Amino acid sequence: MTKTISTQTKGLKGTLSIPGDKSVSHRALLLGAIALGTTEIKGLLEGEDVLCTAQALRKLGARIEKRSNGLWAVTGTDAFKEPESVLDMGNSGTGVRLLMGLLAAYPVTAKLTGDASLCSRPMKRITDPLSKTGAVFETTDGKLPITMTGSEKDVPFEYTLPVASAQVKSAVLLSGLRKKSPTVVYEPVACRDHTERMLKAFGADITVEKDRQGVNVITLRGGKKLTACPIVVPADISSAAFAIVAALITSDSEIVLPDIGINPLRTGILDVLLEMGADIAFENKREIAGEPVANLRVRSSSLKGVDVPAEKAPSMIDEYPILAVAAAFANGETRLNGLAELKVKESNRLQAIVDGLTRNGIDAEALPDDSIRIRGKGNKACGGGLIEANLDHRIAMSFMVMGMASESPVVIDDVSSVATSFPEFISLMNKAGANIHDYRD
Numbered sequence: 499m500t501k502t503i504s505t506q507t508k509g510l511k512g513t514l515s516i517p518g519d520k521s522v523s524h525r526a527l528l529l530g531a532i533a534l535g536t537t538e539i540k541g542l543l544e545g546e547d548v549l550c551t552a553q554a555l556r557k558l559g560a561r562i563e564k565r566s567n568g569l570w571a572v573t574g575t576d577a578f579k580e581p582e583s584v585l586d587m588g589n590s591g592t593g594v595r596l597l598m599g600l601l602a603a604y605p606v607t608a609k610l611t612g613d614a615s616l617c618s619r620p621m622k623r624i625t626d627p628l629s630k631t632g633a634v635f636e637t638t639d640g641k642l643p644i645t646m647t648g649s650e651k652d653v654p655f656e657y658t659l660p661v662a663s664a665q666v667k668s669a670v671l672l673s674g675l676r677k678k679s680p681t682v683v684y685e686p687v688a689c690r691d692h693t694e695r696m697l698k699a700f701g702a703d704i705t706v707e708k709d710r711q712g713v714n715v716i717t718l719r720g721g722k723k724l725t726a727c728p729i730v731v732p733a734d735i736s737s738a739a740f741a742i743v744a745a746l747i748t749s750d751s752e753i754v755l756p757d758i759g760i761n762p763l764r765t766g767i768l769d770v771l772l773e774m775g776a777d778i779a780f781e782n783k784r785e786i787a788g789e790p791v792a793n794l795r796v797r798s799s800s801l802k803g804v805d806v807p808a809e810k811a812p813s814m815i816d817e818y819p820i821l822a823v824a825a826a827f828a829n830g831e832t833r834l835n836g837l838a839e840l841k842v843k844e845s846n847r848l849q850a851i852v853d854g855l856t857r858n859g860i861d862a863e864a865l866p867d868d869s870i871r872i873r874g875k876g877n878k879a880c881g882g883g884l885i886e887a888n889l890d891h892r893i894a895m896s897f898m899v900m901g902m903a904s905e906s907p908v909v910i911d912d913v914s915s916v917a918t919s920f921p922e923f924i925s926l927m928n929k930a931g932a933n934i935h936d937y938r939d
């Protein structure tokens with residue numbers, strides 16, 4: 499069995515090129531696949547999740563290729579064709595859920611599946627609203643594999659999001675694209691809005707307003723062909739977070755991360771780290787292709803524990819594992835609140851965080867109200883644990899970062915899932931000065 503060991507390091511240095519945003523990459527492929535003309539995408543994330551989405555869209559009739567200049571070109575198809583084989587979406591919740599939304603409006607039958615992690619995740623949150631639009635789903639237990647048949651029924655659809663989920667919001671909006679009748683999504687708690695921004699860029703008739711209760715009312719008037727447009731994918735703040743925390747908790751470090759997406763609905767992690775005392779500077783803030791970006795300069799910092807309110811969760815939902823590692827090296831107690839959604843990610847992350855920290859000598863506990871309490875140790879000894887990643891890329895990367903600042907090395911049983919979102923993570927971190935290696939035991 500090959501395992502991976504991350505050993506204490508200091509002085510992380512350099513300019514690290516973080517790969518493209520996963521959420522934006524999926525959406526660029528999906529919208530490009532149904533748009534008139536060829537969409538050119540710069541900076542597409544070439545991780546397994548996104549490549550699975552590309553492969554599924556090819557099977558449905560879109561032309562997707564990487565050009566010699568590094569740009570990806572997506573030529574849309576007028577109408578999806580019935581795929582000849584199963585659409586295997588790998589590890590990707592975003593890929594499968596958004597694709598189900600898009601497919602819901604086409605009269606084709608497709609079977610979708612994924613790896614063991616994806617097949618254990620809830621899909622009813624997608625199939626329930628999409629069933630109301632006329633699509634039909636066959637599933638044994640509300641999970642993948644699912645065989646679905648879309649519908650061209652053109653009726654108005656209104657939906658209030660029961661969970662703060664950009665995947666659910668996006669699936670419903672995408673299902674409305676071919677219908678003349680309006681699709682209205684009520685969003686009581688705002689979550690990432692890349693779909694709304696990109697739909698506008700592709701020429702869709704979409705408006706977002708706030709009602710008197712502060713609920714976002716997103717109205718899509720479909721029935722209009724999307725038009726291809728160039729997309730520049732910002733570097734992924736969710737991937738950058740691993741490098742940021744690595745630089746903060748190791749001594750004598752200073753790194754620069756160019757072109758990081760700082761969409762305000764994604765930057766909760768930066769707000770919280772700054773509150774903990776992190777030295778993070780935003781340089782050259784600007785907007786690229788409808789998304790705000792900045793270069794981030796991060797230096798080693800002495801962190802203090804914080805209380806993170808539940809309202810923060812939608813803007814940093816993927817960053818709790820790495821924030822928990824930062825909290826382990828902070829002085830004082832950290833409380834992370836409102837984490838119910840973490841139980842249905844690539845693994846049960848709420849449990850994985852507590853187990854992983856505990857195995858590395860940190861006093862951490864899951865509380866009955868879906869919060870986590872972590873007693874930070876500052877820079878006192880910790881580490882020495884073996885982590886089971888359970889096909890969860892963010893758990894694997896978080897604990898590799900923990901090893902970088904721990905007195906005793908941290909071992910991960912299987913880091914293969916890292917290829918889903920950040921294939922170059924280990925080489926990039928080692929180039930900056932980390933000490934992460936595979937070994938056979």
Ligand code: S3P
Nearest residue numbers: 521592662663664665666815816
């Ligand atoms: C994503 C939304 C989030 C996030 C996921 C990407 C997206 O999931 O965890 O990694 O691209 O829409 P939920 O919508 O389930 O919260």
